Amino acid sequence: MKVILDQDKCVASGQCVMAAPEVFDQRDEDGVAILLNDSPSEAGTEDVQHAASVCPALAIRLSA
Amino acid sequence: MTETLSSDEPQAGIPEYPMRRAQGCPFDPPPTLRDEQEKGPLTKVRLWDGSRPWLVTRYAEQRALLADPRVSADITRPGYPSQSSSRSNSIGFILMDDPEHARLRRMVTAPFTIKRTEALRPRVQQIVDDLIDDMLAGPNPVDLVESFALPVPSLVICDLLGVPYADHDFFQDNSKTIINRDSTDEQRAGALGRLAEYLDRLVGEKLDRPSEDLLSQLAARVGAGELPRGEAARIGVLLLIAGHETTANMIALGTLALLQHPEQLTALRETQDPKLVAGAVEELLRYLHITHSGRRRVALEDIEIAGQVIRAGDGLILPNDIGNRDPRAFSDPDRLDIHRDARHHVAFGFGVHQCLGQPLARMELQVVYSTLYRRMPTLRLAGALEDIPFKHDGSVYGVYELPVAW
Numbered sequence A: 001m002k003v004i005l006d007q008d009k010c011v012a013s014g015q016c017v018m019a020a021p022e023v024f025d026q027r028d029e030d031g032v033a034i035l036l037n038d039s040p041s042e043a044g045t046e047d048v049q050h051a052a053s054v055c056p057a058l059a060i061r062l063s064a
Numbered sequence B: 001m002t003e004t005l006s007s008d009e010p011q012a013g014i015p016e017y018p019m020r021r022a023q024g025c026p027f028d029p030p031p032t033l034r035d036e037q038e039k040g041p042l043t044k045v046r047l048w049d050g051s052r053p054w055l056v057t058r059y060a061e062q063r064a065l066l067a068d069p070r071v072s073a074d075i076t077r078p079g080y081p082s083q084s085s086s087r088s089n090s091i092g093f094i095l096m097d098d099p100e101h102a103r104l105r106r107m108v109t110a111p112f113t114i115k116r117t118e119a120l121r122p123r124v125q126q127i128v129d130d131l132i133d134d135m136l137a138g139p140n141p142v143d144l145v146e147s148f149a150l151p152v153p154s155l156v157i158c159d160l161l162g163v164p165y166a167d168h169d170f171f172q173d174n175s176k177t178i179i180n181r182d183s184t185d186e187q188r189a190g191a192l193g194r195l196a197e198y199l200d201r202l203v204g205e206k207l208d209r210p211s212e213d214l215l216s217q218l219a220a221r222v223g224a225g226e227l228p229r230g231e232a233a234r235i236g237v238l239l240l241i242a243g244h245e246t247t248a249n250m251i252a253l254g255t256l257a258l259l260q261h262p263e264q265l266t267a268l269r270e271t272q273d274p275k276l277v278a279g280a281v282e283e284l285l286r287y288l289h290i291t292h293s294g295r296r297r298v299a300l301e302d303i304e305i306a307g308q309v310i311r312a313g314d315g316l317i318l319p320n321d322i323g324n325r326d327p328r329a330f331s332d333p334d335r336l337d338i339h340r341d342a343r344h345h346v347a348f349g350f351g352v353h354q355c356l357g358q359p360l361a362r363m364e365l366q367v368v369y370s371t372l373y374r375r376m377p378t379l380r381l382a383g384a385l386e387d388i389p390f391k392h393d394g395s396v397y398g399v400y401e402l403p404v405a406w
């Protein structure tokens, strides 16, 4: 799975970091999300899918 | 445009909004909202001024529309379903659209990251423990709202913003006037004016003597010419109000709900598992949904959704309280169950305006719910549920007082 993050859309809600802390973090200066790993393992799939589904800004896309 | 009701139009079948909760069901949304949700995802309601905006009651459609860039939160646009005749947007970026909203919001997001809020957890634990020490040493029974629920988030947001807590009577009273649905426009404008003046003065002080707080950071931007001083003060007002009134209501109403569900209170009191505590916070946010006046928006373009066409200029009311009780999103939605996975709730809204303070609110509630009942294991209501004054007249729901004994 590949994770695509659109930082321009991000509103710094922190939801993705809560859902999948191995994959997402936030920039110190403004809380905008950053990707720690754009191809998470099988084991992390569910958390990343949850992150994408609760992102209020629709800033996270997943592809196969 | 949202149609205005003329006298020859039939009024039957279109309910008024806001609606009343059922007698004896203080934790449930008004039954009419449930009826409308069963009719379909989009129906119409009638407001105080006779206008008839769309009512969006289902979870999926609420999320889709709140995240749609063709939907505006700008209260000054014609068609916006306003709560009163006042169209003042003098309360920070919550009633603005992007790109202006995004630019201002990003100026204050840094202190609300997961990392920064986690770093505050020991300080919040200290505040909570100290207040409980005071309660245990003081009179019994006591009003939990005044002795605990309001001071916790007020102390935290004062620290974070750099507002002196000694002024809490002043800002709590004015906040109450602003969010009371029954306040007149004049009263509300007066309270907003006093808070804006107060924050403006504080920003001025931080310009001269900056420290580590958020108002000092805003003042630095004012000094650098990036932000008008009045706008900095308005952001301060928004954060101060949103930062204490909401969380305070969740603490008091959450405690009351748990006292009515003793087996869940026991589970929460006895657990050592931070995951269960965090899950209970999400479930209480979903179930209680305190921001019960509906998200309000206006369509900028025609939008096709759920077989209907929302026209440009139509008003939208999206009551997330009933969205959080949609059986399409939550099984057995009217049951409080701290063991369920409720993380996808919309208690903080959805879209670009989703709550800025949510990591802080979550952390505060986790500390409170995991400490209060453990340290006061015999906590109980001092009086009858029927006598509790609920905030039916507030745009944020909760209780005015919660007499408790132990």
Ligand code: HEM
Residues within 6 Å of the ligand: B073, B093, B094, B095, B105, B157, B238, B239, B242, B243, B244, B246, B247, B250, B290, B291, B295, B296, B347, B348, B349, B350, B352, B353, B354, B355, B356, B357, B358, B360, B361
């Ligand atoms: C349990 C507590 C809280 C609840 C239930 C809550 C709920 C909400 C909701 C529903 C919105 C969305 C408004 C909309 O879409 O029109 C919102 C926005 C906001 N909240 Fe909260 N909130 C809480 C705590 C806080 C705290 C502690 C702070 C600040 C320290 C805060 C600051 C804000 C701000 C600044 C916005 C506006 C965001 C924007 O327009 O971009 N909230 N909140």
Ligand code: SF4
Residues within 6 Å of the ligand: A009, A010, A011, A012, A013, A014, A015, A016, A017, A024, A031, A032, A033, A051, A054, A055, A056, A057, A058, A059, A060
């Ligand atoms: S969930 Fe979305 S909006 Fe929130 S921090 Fe992550 S990417 Fe940004």
